[in-house]
Amino acid sequence: MGDSGGVWGVPDARLPAAYAATGRRAVRVTLVAAAGFYPFRYGFDRPVAATYALFTVVALGGLSRIPGTGRQRAAFMARLLPVCWALVAVGTCLSVRTWSAVLGMLVVGFTLAFSAVGGPRPAGAAPGLHLLYILPSFPPYDPGSLGDRLLGTTTGVALFVAAEALLFPEPAPLSYRERAARAALVAERCAERLAAAPGALAGPDLRAAQGASQALRSLSVPEAERPAGPGVRERALTHTGLALRTLLGRLAQLPSGRGDGTAADVTAVLRAVAGxxxxxxxCLRAGTSPAPRQEELIAARARLSAVSEGPPAVDAGAGADAGVRLPPAVLRCHAAVLEVADAALATGAAADLAVRGRHPSVRLPPGRFWYATIRAPMLWWHRALGHAGRRSVFFQNAVRMALALTAVRFVAGVDTLPHGFWAMLATLTLTRTTLGETWSTIRLALAGTLAGALVSAGVLILVGADTAVYAVLLPVWMLCAFTVGPVRGVGWAQGLFTVLVALVFAQLAQPTWRLAEVRMLDVLVGSAIGAVFGVLAWPRGAHDELRRAAAELLRRAAEIVVATSASVAGGATPAAPRGVPGHRSLQRAVVLAESAYAQVQSEPAPLGGRGRGAEPRAVDWQATLIAGHHTLWGSARLLEPPLTALSPAAAESARLLGERVAGRMLLVSAALDPGGDTPATTGPLIDPDLAGSTAEPPGAPRRYYATVAWLNSLMTDLTRIAHGTAPHTPNENAPTQQAEPAAGRRAPGTATPP
Structure with missing residues (x-):
């Protein structure tokens, strides 16, 4: 399972760093757990408060994987304290009857797992919050002890927040805002070079643009710094990154051919873009408003757009100043420069919105920033509603986890399963998103639990009722468990944790060797139930969902391409809001595809290798997502009023090109769909040379060339999807060459074994 000479997928060269990271975490968990457990247990003789103080720390420090630095985690956990109180209180009140406890587990289990839609931090905290609800759901059913339970929970949270903030401070990684600011400065240099010297960018500038674009990709950004939340600022910062990648790519692909009479207008736009x-x-660094520069670019863009509206010239050497028409090469250049300006305007508006929230200082382009004036609760509702369906991976994970936990709670309540808490803990930590990974995890966990049970039984028999020995062994074993377990894998983690819980409960009640037997039984029951629901509920995880979501995205995009091309050809603005009919459907398809892609990166290959549901190696999934974004943005830009009617030849050409691109989208969609019969890797699915597919019509205005430029960019994306390779021209869509991460094979909102 691991690299040669490594352990569980961690190469030898990385073992010291892995042990150092888990060691720091283990020291924090051990110190805080001891500081909360021992005073309550032996100083104040309050075993309930001691239990909740210790398991709160285990929940937040062992089960939860909240990304970020210590101070970032501390701030987030401090905000979770009211949630922890609510979970302990509700779990205590509902536990007195089996039916109420079961219904509560169903609702709370789904809600906590589904909270992963809020971003990586809620997803990382969900397993620990599950544990805080599970703990009071089992005997003793004593609502009268709620005060001690809340006291222990509060103590554990407060101490762990202090430890995360003060112990082993970590250097803060480069924030996404700073990455975006650096990319903006690269765009400034590129625009200045193009304004000063007509022609394409040189090699160093192209490499700088590509590097800045790559730095904004999700795989290049630490999980805690990704703007994944549903709020205005997070959405706007994500929009900033997308617009910057588009701007850098458009600058890298800018053609020559300005024409003598319009060179000044083109240069003015490029200098305004640089400004x-x-x-x-x-704005991203200091919060200053980009409004003056935004207005300057809007004015320069309007002048160039007005110059470009005329039909092509009969005399290719004539310029605009001579009162004659512009040649096609100049119009193609103008269309590309206007796209650069459009990307720059979107970048400035998004950055200002990311800094100022719902009170921006710049004019917002219509349609792109629908979330700018919506309050946070409604944005959370939009995010949840977008994933409230069986095709959402977050929804699938939440349903799978909620049903499994509910089944375990029902079995524990009906059959009086001894220490049913451990069975639910096993379900929480061992359930995976694919059948193959679940079975592999359970086998290792059962082997580790058996070994841990044997060690626990031996210790309990040898030590007997001498709690002082258990008190001395507990912090030492806890430090070892939380250092070694995460690095060595699930088998070691379960074995070490089995001994750990035996040492804890031996100090809370009369110890017996049968405690190890009960632990083994509970893990077996919990893992079996988790495996059953892994089989029944989406057993192939996100692989099939990613193919299905990508296919649906391209189908929706094809509809918009056809409708947009027809609207441009006819010169009529669609009556539907924000572009053409289907715009909202494509937005939702993009969201679902992005969530499936995010999860599939943390899953192993499907069972059976390259079977019907296997992911084709040649597919570039990032290009699929970018094609969806390009379709949305390009359609909105081309349909900005007023629309001028094209000549019959130009209209027919635009309509034909749109239908051709839509047809290629549908072909690739059918190849990706897991229910289709077309293999995605057999032969070229598209011809990347769109320009040569139709004759260039005479008398076409600038809007025709803008449409062709947009359709060409979509064809480039489709080429990458089908072949999994990037063209030689560096741009913002070039796929990363780094390997997908091999660790962290768990669904958002599920736990890594402690």
Missing amino acids: LAAATAA
Whole structure:
């Protein structure tokens, strides 16, 4: 399972760093757990408060995987304290009857697992919060002890927040805002070079643009720094990154052919783009408003757009100043420069919105920032509603986890399963998103638990009722368990944790060797129930869902491409809000595809290798997502009023090109769909040369060339999807060459074994 000479997928060269990271975490957990457990247990003789203080620390420090630095985690956990109180109180009140405890587990289990839609921090905290509800759901059913339970929970949270903030401080990684600011400065330099010297960018500038674009990709950004939340600022910061990648790519692909009469207008736009890029960086770093530079670019863009509206020239050497028409090469350049300006305007507006929230200082382009004036509760509702369906991976994970935990609670309540808490803990930590991974995890966990049970039984028999020995062994064993377990894998983690819980409960009640037997039985029951629901509920995880979501995205995109091309050809603005019909459907398809892609990166290959549901190696999933974004943005830009009617030849050409691109989208969609019969890797699915598919019509205005430029970019994306390779021209869509992460094979909102 691991690399040669490594342990559980961790190469030898990385073992010291892995042990150092888990060791720091283990020291924090051990110190805080001891500081909460021993005073309550032996100083104040309050075993209930001691139990909750210790298991609160285990929940937040062992089960939860909240990304970020210590101070970031501390701030987030401090905000979770009211949630912890509510979970302990509700679990205590509902536990007195089996039916209420079962219904509570169903509702709370789903809600906590589904909270992963809020971003990586809620997803990382969900397993620990599950544990805080599970703990009071089992004997003793004593609502009268709620005060001690809340006291222990509060103590554990407070001490762990202090430890995370003060012990072993970590250097803060580069924030996403700073990454975006640096990318904006790269865009400024590129725009200045293009304004000063007509022609394409040189090699160093292209490499700088590609590097800045890659730095904004999710795989290059630490999980805690990704703007994944549903709020206005997080959404706007995500939009900033997408717009910057588009801007850098458009600058890298900018053609020559300005024409003598319009060179000044093109240069003015590029200089305004450079100024706005610099203002965007200043806005992200210092909070200054980019409004003046935004207005300057809007004015320059309007002048160039007005110059470009005329039909092509008969005399290719004539310029605009001579009162004659512009040649097609100049119009193609103008269309590309106007797309650069559009990306720069979107970047500045998104950055200002990310800094100022619902009170931006710049004019927002219509349609792109629908969330700008919506309050936070409604944005959370939008995010939840977008995933409230069986095709959402977050929804699947929540249903799977809630049903499994509910089944265990029902079995424990009906059959009076001894220490049923451990069975639910096993379900929480061992359930995975694919059948193959669940079975592999359970086998290792059972082997580790058996070994741990044997060690526990031996210790309990040898030591007997001498609690002083258990008190001395507990912190030492806890330090070892939380250091070694996460690195060595689930088998070691379960074995070490089995001994750990035996040492804890031996100090709370009369110890007996049968405690180890009960632990083994509970793990077997919990893992079996988790495996059953892993088989019944989406046993292939996100692999099939990613293919299905990508296929649906391309189908929706094809509809918009056809409708947009027809609207441009006819010169009529659609009556539907924000573009053409289906715009909202494509937005939701993009969201679902992004969530499936995020999860599939943490899953192993499906069972059976390259079977019907296997992920084709040649597919570039990132290009699929980018194609969806390009379709949305390009459609909105092309349909901005007023729309000028094209000549019959130009209209027919635009309509034909749109249908051709839509047809290629549908072909690739059918190849990706797991229910289809077309293999995604047999032969070229598309011809990347769109320009040569139709004759260039005479008399076409600038809007025709803008449409062709948009359709060409979509064809480039489709080429990457089908072949899994990037073109040689560096741009914002070039796929990363780094390997997908091999660790962390768990669903958002599920736990890593402690």
